[in-house]
Amino acid sequence: MTKPMRNGADYMASIKNDGREIHIDGEIVRDVTTHPAFRGAVKSIAHLWDVAADPANRDLMTFTSPTSGGPVLRCYHIPKTREDLASRRGMIERWAEETFGLMGRTPDHVASFFAGFTAKKSVFAELAGPSFADATERFYEKARDEHLYVSYAIVPPQIDRSKPAHKQSDPTLHAGVVKERDDGIVLKGAQQLATGAVLSDYIYVSCIHPLQPGDEAYAFGVVIPANAPGLKIYTRRSYAAGATSAFDYPLATRFDETDALIVLDNVFVPWEQVFFYRNLALCRDQWWRTPSHSLGNHQAQIRWATKLRFLMGLTKRLCEITGSDPMPPVQIALGEMAALSTIVEGMVLAQEAMATADEDVIWPAKKALYAVMALQSEINPRLLNAARELAGGSMIMLPSSVKDFEDAGSAADFERYIASPGFKSRDRVAVLKMAWDLIGSEFAGRHEQYEKFYGGASFLIKTNMYRNYDFARATGLVDAALNLPES
Numbered sequence: 334m335t336k337p338m339r340n341g342a343d344y345m346a347s348i349k350n351d352g353r354e355i356h357i358d359g360e361i362v363r364d365v366t367t368h369p370a371f372r373g374a375v376k377s378i379a380h381l382w383d384v385a386a387d388p389a390n391r392d393l394m395t396f397t398s399p400t401s402g403g404p405v406l407r408c409y410h411i412p413k414t415r416e417d418l419a420s421r422r423g424m425i426e427r428w429a430e431e432t433f434g435l436m437g438r439t440p441d442h443v444a445s446f447f448a449g450f451t452a453k454k455s456v457f458a459e460l461a462g463p464s465f466a467d468a469t470e471r472f473y474e475k476a477r478d479e480h481l482y483v484s485y486a487i488v489p490p491q492i493d494r495s496k497p498a499h500k501q502s503d504p505t506l507h508a509g510v511v512k513e514r515d516d517g518i519v520l521k522g523a524q525q526l527a528t529g530a531v532l533s534d535y536i537y538v539s540c541i542h543p544l545q546p547g548d549e550a551y552a553f554g555v556v557i558p559a560n561a562p563g564l565k566i567y568t569r570r571s572y573a574a575g576a577t578s579a580f581d582y583p584l585a586t587r588f589d590e591t592d593a594l595i596v597l598d599n600v601f602v603p604w605e606q607v608f609f610y611r612n613l614a615l616c617r618d619q620w621w622r623t624p625s626h627s628l629g630n631h632q633a634q635i636r637w638a639t640k641l642r643f644l645m646g647l648t649k650r651l652c653e654i655t656g657s658d659p660m661p662p663v664q665i666a667l668g669e670m671a672a673l674s675t676i677v678e679g680m681v682l683a684q685e686a687m688a689t690a691d692e693d694v695i696w697p698a699k700k701a702l703y704a705v706m707a708l709q710s711e712i713n714p715r716l717l718n719a720a721r722e723l724a725g726g727s728m729i730m731l732p733s734s735v736k737d738f739e740d741a742g743s744a745a746d747f748e749r750y751i752a753s754p755g756f757k758s759r760d761r762v763a764v765l766k767m768a769w770d771l772i773g774s775e776f777a778g779r780h781e782q783y784e785k786f787y788g789g790a791s792f793l794i795k796t797n798m799y800r801n802y803d804f805a806r807a808t809g810l811v812d813a814a815l816n817l818p819e820s
């Protein structure tokens with residue numbers, strides 16, 4: 334049945350007081366739409382739904398559902414051609430620009446994984462059987478046609494990384510199946526690091542961490558509504574709630590999507606929400622034999638490239654403000670930053686240009702994806718460091734808060750000493766506070782960690798790169814060189 338495109342008001346109404354159990358600062362929050370820790374992020378997500386629902390953006394943001402006939406988010410589209418990948422990018426980039434690339438787990442991230450799972454439903458059918466493959470496809474269609482926002486928690490809690498799940502001090506530390514019933518399964522344990530879970534409708538819970546024989550109970554893939562009985566969402570500290578004002582922390586107050594540990598306290602999951610269980614092969618192959626990881630991280634790279642463009646813009650503006658912009662060494666430094674961020678942009682396009690299609694779906698090129706992901710934990714801090722070098726003390730030597738401008742004497746001093754040619758004091762301070770929130774604040778520190786780890790630790794991504802690089806072609810060149818005729 335056609336459901337009109339969800340807008341921001343629909344989104345906020347649907348998550349308001351819906352029974353989700355969110356723990357923060359010793360309290361349980363029932364209404365995320367009004368709580369100071371979450372309301373800024375909720376508003377930003379609501380804005381994304383408004384952009385998607387705007388009839389003027391219909392072609393950019395949506396496609397026609399083959400089931401309902403209504404417009405649905407383009408990130409749910411199963412791409413078949415390079416043009417489809419480019420259309421996906423158009424939608425994802427538009428959303429990323431609305432958050433300046435500062436919200437990683439917007440609804441287009443996990444939607445891309447589900448498009449990948451469903452494109453290769455055959456892998457689910459082969460390894461788990463047709464009923465599980467059908468459940469996966471039915472949930473994909475429901476999420477697509479009902480405009481759902483799914484987040485995910487697919488890494489076990491860190492507790493003791495030297496031991497597999499079944500050898501932890503208690504077998505119910507990592508989320509696992511503790512009971513099978515006629516109507517579904519019961520899960521107990523925790524999983525991390527569910528970014529955006531507090532904002533989403535459903536959480537996909539599974540495991541991307543390598544599992545081994547004996548870990549069968551932890552090898553499952555299920556979706557759980559964010560308000561499921563027994564599901565507790567423990568969020569990290571809120572940077573939005575700690576911020577003094579939107580002027581002082583313009584990014585943390587709006588885009589703190591939050592990260593969370595989810596605890597499953599005997600959560601019941603009906604069969605229609607179970608895509609496989611006790612299945613080590615599918616728990617692994619869901620990521621690699623389907624294009625889920627490629628499509629999900631194609632989204633992540635489009636977002637990161639957008640964020641880097643924002644960083645470039647802020648750094649350039651900062652140099653204009655401090656008057657360093659015309660200096661040749663500063664232009665060289667900005668040029669180096671621009672080169673790095675253009676490489677990231679180029680690698681998004683390379684994923685599309687080198688994409689390979691089979692009879693079901695086109696796969697963004699893994700070689701291009703993992704090349705840029707593997708170096709993200711080096712490129713991102715390098716860019717941030719370059720911006721810090723150019724900033725000097727400009728982001729620090731600022732009025733303590735917007736309140737300082739209220740005193741006429743202080744405001745006059747700021748106009749004299751914290752202003753620059755062409756920039757009134759308040760405007761200058763606004764730019765530099767934004768730069769600090771992107772580069773130096775607690776929100777910024779979390780972002781640096783996010784870009785390092787959102788796709789897994791870099792040693793794992795480098796292993797993916799190893800698996801996807803054409804070493805045969807490279808060593809073929811060596812053989813050819815060794816076999817050159819003598820003269």
Ligand SMILES: Cc1cc2nc3c(=O)[nH]c(=O)nc-3n(C[C@H](O)[C@H](O)[C@H](O)COP(=O)(O)OP(=O)(O)OC[C@H]3O[C@@H](n4cnc5c(N)ncnc54)[C@H](O)[C@@H]3O)c2cc1C
Binds near residue numbers: 488
């Ligand atoms: C801000 C943020 C948001 C995130 N959002 C999500 C999300 O929404 N959903 C989700 O599921 N995940 C998310 N993640 C990813 C996530 O849960 C993990 O942080 C990530 O997969 C890395 O695992 P870990 O933190 O357990 O680190 P570990 O696996 O413990 O690794 C930490 C470090 O230990 C070393 N190390 C560990 N094991 C080895 C080894 N075998 N060989 C060599 N070195 C090793 C490496 O230096 C490695 O970098 C997010 C992460 C961050 C930081």
